[in-house]
Amino acid sequence: MKENNTLFFKKGAADGIAIAVGYMPVAITFGLIAGATGLSVVEAVLMSMIVFAGAAQYMALSMIALGSGALEIVLATFIVNLRHLLMSASIHERAEKGSKGARAVYAFGMTDEVFAVASAKPAPIRSFYIIGVGAVAYGSWVGFTGVGFYMGSFLPLILQESMAIALYALFIALLVPSIKKDGKMVIILAGMGGLFHSLFALFLSTGWSIMFATILAVMLYEGMERLLGVKGELKENENREEEEKASCQ
């Protein structure tokens, strides 16, 4: 049994190398921007060690840069990472039962990428396989955060100034493949997110503005989809829509 666990861990670790390579530039960039934002090396590496969530960590940096409060940043982190509920739930259905301890360990490493690699395996996915994937990904993330932090000071000034765009380029790089895959839906959601944030930012601080923009965009999209989706199918709904329109006028 114990040998089996070692074997599955090794298999997972091997598959995790792909993620480790992918994380390298993202972690280096994070360390670099963290330094530019005014975080100490301990704070930057500690954030990668304790949080281990790329998008949330980048968001925290941009919010710190814009002077957001700690509570806003924590709440925004929570909202952004709520999506992992779905990933863990999906893994839960496909993984071996395993001990609660093992599940508690690999839950910590359930990033989008670890989830993607693990869930590509046929069920039942072994606990120690997921732990192996997560461990290698984690090592890369934490290690290269430190490397990135010290790389910053070696770069020429003009490049350091140009680094301000790195964060946004990364978000674009994360968004564009989804647009290619899911098209209009992603464009509309991202567009509404950006539009509402631009509006809310006029009278709210960044953290709350991003949160409300996100929630409103997702709810509006769901609403639009339902309105357009049920049209012509259910007479009752059509009538109700017309009534609502009439009452608005």
Add this chain to the structure above:
Amino acid sequence: MSMTVIWMIIAMGVVTYIPRLLPLVMLKTDNWPAWARRMLTRVPYAVLGALILPGILTVHDNIWFATVSGGAAVLLAYIGMPLIVVVGGAIGMLGIMQLLF
């Protein structure tokens, strides 16, 4: 090293860990309504949109610098370049524009 930042990082870790842990140790999500699942999967797209706009426009005093650099990132990402190339390309473009104009 500020204590506020340390506590913020710990709290960020806790709120990140909870959604990753809960379904694995207790939640049953099989019978969640479909709309709840849908809306949660869509959150990342809306967040990314909000993170890009309006922030990217304030990267440089000249709004066109950021627009062109952002455009370069979109183009590089669209043709399937790796993350580091997209990020490096946008940085390079902004650097070149600052040198030239």
